[in-house]
Amino acid sequence: MPKIKSVARSPHVDMTPMVDLFTLLLTFFLLTAVFIPMEPAQITIPTSVSAKSVPDHNLMTIYIAPNKKIFFNYDNGQDTSYHYRAQLLEDMGKQYGIKFTPAEIKHFSNAGTFGLPMKDMKAWLNVKNAKDAEQMQTGIPMDSLDNQLAWWVRMARTVNPYAEVAIKADGDVEFPVIKKVLDLVQSNGVNRFDFITTYDKEEVGLNDLPK
Amino acid sequence: MAEIIQEEKRQKGGKKRPRRGVARVDMTPMVDLMALLLTFFMLTTAFSKPKVMVITMPEKEDKPHDQPKIAANRTLNILLGDSDRVYYYMGVADPNKPPLPALIPTNFSKDGLQKILLEKNKDLFTKIAEYKEARLKGKIVVADTTADDYIKQLKIDDKVGPIVLIKPDAKAKYKDVVAAINEMAICNIASYAIVDLSPTEKEMLKSAPR
Numbered sequence: 001m002p003k004i005k006s007v008a009r010s011p012h013v014d015m016t017p018m019v020d021l022f023t024l025l026l027t028f029f030l031l032t033a034v035f036i037p038m039e040p041a042q043i044t045i046p047t048s049v050s051a052k053s054v055p056d057h058n059l060m061t062i063y064i065a066p067n068k069k070i071f072f073n074y075d076n077g078q079d080t081s082y083h084y085r086a087q088l089l090e091d092m093g094k095q096y097g098i099k100f101t102p103a104e105i106k107h108f109s110n111a112g113t114f115g116l117p118m119k120d121m122k123a124w125l126n127v128k129n130a131k132d133a134e135q136m137q138t139g140i141p142m143d144s145l146d147n148q149l150a151w152w153v154r155m156a157r158t159v160n161p162y163a164e165v166a167i168k169a170d171g172d173v174e175f176p177v178i179k180k181v182l183d184l185v186q187s188n189g190v191n192r193f194d195f196i197t198t199y200d201k202e203e204v205g206l207n208d209l210p211k
Numbered sequence: 212m213a214e215i216i217q218e219e220k221r222q223k224g225g226k227k228r229p230r231r232g233v234a235r236v237d238m239t240p241m242v243d244l245m246a247l248l249l250t251f252f253m254l255t256t257a258f259s260k261p262k263v264m265v266i267t268m269p270e271k272e273d274k275p276h277d278q279p280k281i282a283a284n285r286t287l288n289i290l291l292g293d294s295d296r297v298y299y300y301m302g303v304a305d306p307n308k309p310p311l312p313a314l315i316p317t318n319f320s321k322d323g324l325q326k327i328l329l330e331k332n333k334d335l336f337t338k339i340a341e342y343k344e345a346r347l348k349g350k351i352v353v354a355d356t357t358a359d360d361y362i363k364q365l366k367i368d369d370k371v372g373p374i375v376l377i378k379p380d381a382k383a384k385y386k387d388v389v390a391a392i393n394e395m396a397i398c399n400i401a402s403y404a405i406v407d408l409s410p411t412e413k414e415m416l417k418s419a420p421r
Contacts, residue, residue: 015238022245029252034260046386048393050264064385166263171386175291175379178388186271194263195389204397206340208321209329 040113040137041065046171047200054196058162060153061196062185063113064169068177069139071115072152077160084160085109089121091155098122115139118148142180149181153188166194264392269404287331287373289324289391290314290408292416293382297324297391304411311411314419319390328398331373338365339399366401375403380416 043065057078063071077084089108093100096118100108104125115137116124127133142149156163165185169178182193283303290298298314317323329336339362345351346358353361377391388405395403408416 015242019238019242019245022242022249026245026249026252029249029256033252033256045261046389048262048264048389049396050262050393052263052265053260054263168261169385171384171389173385174381175383175385175388176381178385179379182268183271186268191268191270193266193268195266195392196261197264197389199262202397204325204329206337206344209333209336 038112039063040071040115040134041067041069043168043170044172045168046195046197048195048197049200049202050197051199054166054194055164058160058164059166059194060156060163061113061166061168062149062153062181063115064167064173064177064181065139066170066172068173069115069137070142070149070181071113071137072140072149073113074156074163076109082160083109084156084163085111087159088152088155091159092118092121092151095151095155100125117141117146142184147184150184150188153185153190157188157190164192164194165190166196168196264389264396266392282374285372285374287327287375288412289375289377290412290416290419291377291379291383291387291391292419293380295384295387296419297387298416298419299324299327304409304415311415314415316420319387319394324391324394325398328373328375328394328400332398332400335365335369335372335401336399362399366399369401372401375400376406377403378406378408378412380408380413 041063043063057075059075061073063073065071074085074088076082086105086109089100089105092098098118098121100122104122107125111125114124117138117140120136120138124133124136127136140149140152141147153165167178167181185193284301286302288300288304290300292298295318297317297319299317300312300314302312304311317327319325342351342358342361342365346353375395377388377395379388392403392405394400
């Protein structure tokens with residue numbers, strides 16, 4: 001019997017199915033991508049059973065970091081025609097007698113969360129190095145002499161009266177600090193707060209009732 | 212390279228014809244790039260959006276006004292101290308009317324605060340839980356908003372459940388306050404508020420057993 005000779009073939013692997021799958025997954029991730037936003041500080045938020053999502057628009061978020069630094073974020077509005085952030089910075093500039101250039105305002109519009117005194121704002125918007133910019137984030141002053149957070153909240157409410165207030169605070173911050181922020185926001189006519197928490201399922205039914 | 216191009220043997224002599232190339236594109240770089248992008252998107256995508264717990268605080272008024280009268284026998288006070296300590300007592304701690312109620316230590320576990328709240332709020336909790344169960348089983352078919360309104364009305368109509376006052380101390384942590392409010396949501400407590408400690412309660416908390 002003749003020996004069966006195996007034909008030497010090029011070790012070629014058909015990659016088409018793999019490419020198909022990759023394209024599919026890539027498209028999926030591209031379309032569903034909601035990026036994890038950059039945050040100025042590591043904040044561990046408490047858990048709750050609330051399943052309501054954070055609204056996407058009309059929201060101002062006050063961050064309270066473990067070191068009690070206050071940061072602020074504000075959204076640009078439902079679509080690109082609103083420019084809420086630009087308006088906010090201009091109004092704040094007027095309040096503190098600082099004139100911002102169009103380039104600075106544009107930069108601010110896309111800057112995300114910030115936490116620094118108004119006097120540093122201009123310098124912060126012109127800093128090129130990301131590391132330096134981060135160093136300048138010393139928190140928004142909130143003492144009674146120079147309550148800049150109050151002005152941010154007030155101006156943000158003026159620019160967009162529908163803006164809700166969300167509080168994203170670290171679980172280990174003492175409550176009086178939070179209370180101070182809540183009082184400050186309340187004095188601007190907002191009585192409804194969204195505490196940002198992570199969802200933790202806990203079901204208690206009729207069977208759990210003590211007999 | 213995944214593909215090794217073999218040199219084919221040329222026919223002896225004859226004209227040199229341009230060999231018809233196989234229409235095969237090397238896809239390796241494309242796959243490389245896609246794998247890279249895919250990894251990037253997978254790592255940066257935030258899948259679980261954070262949730263919010265909505266709190267409505269009573270409106271502040273410049274003029275001090277009469278405190279709303281609360282039935283003392285319905286009042287459940289939750290005192291939050293430093294290092295996650297939790298105490299509760301029923302009624303009102305009035306220094307003019309001794310004896311002062313004793314603080315009972317508890318915690319945020321299922322057998323702690325939750326048990327007490329469920330016991331006190333049995334009536335309303337049962338009503339809401341039964342309603343939710345009936346909806347789940349399809350006995351009642353209503354829209355979510357209608358159901359929410361119905362539950363809200365049940366809470367407003369409740370006349371026997373506890374009125375919970377959450378009183379955080381100066382050293383209480385934010386997460387404890389959130390945990391306390393969370394228990395209110397779990398146990399369907401109709402009325403609760405975050406209140407400051409009275410001087411008497413501060414003293415009580417100081418002398419409370421650790």
